Structures are given as C-alpha cells and as structure tokens.
Amino acid sequence: MRTFRWSRGERHFPGWYWSATTGRHVGFESWLERDRLLLMDFDPDVVGIGSQPFWLHWHDGGRERRHAPDYFVRRADGSAVVVDVRADERIEPKDAEAFEVTRLVCAQAGWRFERLGIPDAVLLANVRWLSRYRHPRCLHDPAAARLREVFSIPGPLMVGADAAGDRLSTLPVLFHLLWLQVLITEDTTVELLGPGTIVHLARGVAR
The missing domain is CATH 3.40.1350.10 (Trna Endonuclease; Chain: A, domain 1)
Structure with missing residues (x-):
C-alpha cells in the first residue's frame, strides 16, 4: 500500500x-x-x-x-x-x-x-550467514543425499562436509540444508556456526 x-x-x-x-x-x-x-x-x-x-x-x-x-x-x-x-x-x-x-x-x-524489536544477535548472525545459501540453486541432490547420510549421526560440521565429498562442493549444499532445517544444530542462539558445530539430521527427515 x-x-x-x-x-x-x-x-x-x-x-x-x-x-x-x-x-x-x-x-x-x-x-x-x-x-x-x-x-x-x-x-x-x-x-x-x-x-x-x-x-x-x-x-x-x-x-x-x-x-x-x-x-x-x-x-x-x-x-x-x-x-x-x-x-x-x-x-x-x-x-x-x-x-x-x-x-x-x-x-x-x-x-x-x-x-x-531487535533480535538475538547470535541467532541473527547465524541466519544471515545461512541466507547466503538460501537459493535453490545451492541444492545438489547427490551431495544432499550424502550429507543426510553422514549427519544421520550427529557430528562436527566440517568433518561431515569432508566425509560427504570435496568441501568446496559440499559446504554450499550443507548450508542450504541448514537453511531448510533439514539439517539442524542444537541451538543457533548460543554460539556462532563454525567448523566444530554439531550438526544432525532433523527429526522425521529420511536419510
């Protein structure tokens, strides 16, 4: 209007x-x-x-x-x-x-x-980072399938990215899945996303 x-x-x-x-x-x-x-x-x-x-x-x-x-x-x-x-x-x-x-x-x-009003600073920083990978072009199905398999068991972000393939190709897909909340972290308001952040498959999502 x-x-x-x-x-x-x-x-x-x-x-x-x-x-x-x-x-x-x-x-x-x-x-x-x-x-x-x-x-x-x-x-x-x-x-x-x-x-x-x-x-x-x-x-x-x-x-x-x-x-x-x-x-x-x-x-x-x-x-x-x-x-x-x-x-x-x-x-x-x-x-x-x-x-x-x-x-x-x-x-x-x-x-x-x-x-x-003003949002939580840590949450905003994490979501702002993930938003860079929000576009569907970041989704590559084979890499997404490997990441879902890897993170069916909780583990560190970077270790899982490496286990799923070349990190240069898997990281954008990983961040897109975190944006979609197919993969999740324990609490995005507590600490900034980093190599050691524990990531796991969201409940109810198929491997």
Whole structure:
C-alpha cells in the first residue's frame, strides 16, 4: 500500500530482499525490518510474507490517523500474523497507540498481531550467514543425499562436509540444508556456526 522510495540524505535504509519462502522480492524500510524479514524467511512455519499490506484508518478523538503495518505473514496452519517492527527504545506514544489499534483490529479479524524489536544477535548472525545459501540453486541432490547420510549421526560440521565429498562442493549444499532445517544444530542462539558445530539430521527427515 506504500511505495518504497530511495533518496540521498534519508535516515532510513529501504530496499528489497529476495525471499526463499515466496520466490519474490519483499520490501523493507530499515535494517531492523530487513533483519526481521530474514528471520521470518528462515521460519519453516511461514509460507507467505507481504510488506506494507494495508492502510488502517481510525480517529483518535482529535484527528484522523492511519497506519500501514510492516508485514502480513501467512503461516502453514492457515493462520495470519500482522507484524510491526520497531526497537523498544524508538516507540513513541503515537507509535504505541498505532500498535494497540492494530492489535485490536487484528483480533476482530481473527489475526494475531506482533510488534518485533531487535533480535538475538547470535541467532541473527547465524541466519544471515545461512541466507547466503538460501537459493535453490545451492541444492545438489547427490551431495544432499550424502550429507543426510553422514549427519544421520550427529557430528562436527566440517568433518561431515569432508566425509560427504570435496568441501568446496559440499559446504554450499550443507548450508542450504541448514537453511531448510533439514539439517539442524542444537541451538543457533548460543554460539556462532563454525567448523566444530554439531550438526544432525532433523527429526522425521529420511536419510
């Protein structure tokens, strides 16, 4: 509902992010919105993401107000979430009012509303790294099959990459499988991905 504009001297940083979930570009208006968009794209329960989805109009008793939420998210179970992204310290009274009105309206529509702030730094760094390998072109079926076999038993990331073949060809596939969460680590919020990170096949995934 809003046009993304770029001009010299602006204090915010709009742009387009290619979403693996939708196969299309999704807009953002700040680095924080981009970071949250990245994490939504990584979430396997998210099946659709749209930016600036609608205008919400209301009267605050003194004047007409309007607000465009940042994202509309469709989840795998069919439910919907309307998302606004704003750091805690940047929420002014008028923002708090807009978020509360949005929450009330979403409840009437049967949607959930979330206001998201700054994400966990370690989680974001790990997902940002994996996002470099999110495109389907990184998937090579023979290497993926070998990696699923190797990591059916938990083991260090680099050891498994070497066991599956030449690491120059297996690592991009390994990172793509981690992005898809076919392969997983114990906790991406605790430590940065590295050669010794323990990787294993996700539960329910065939070898």
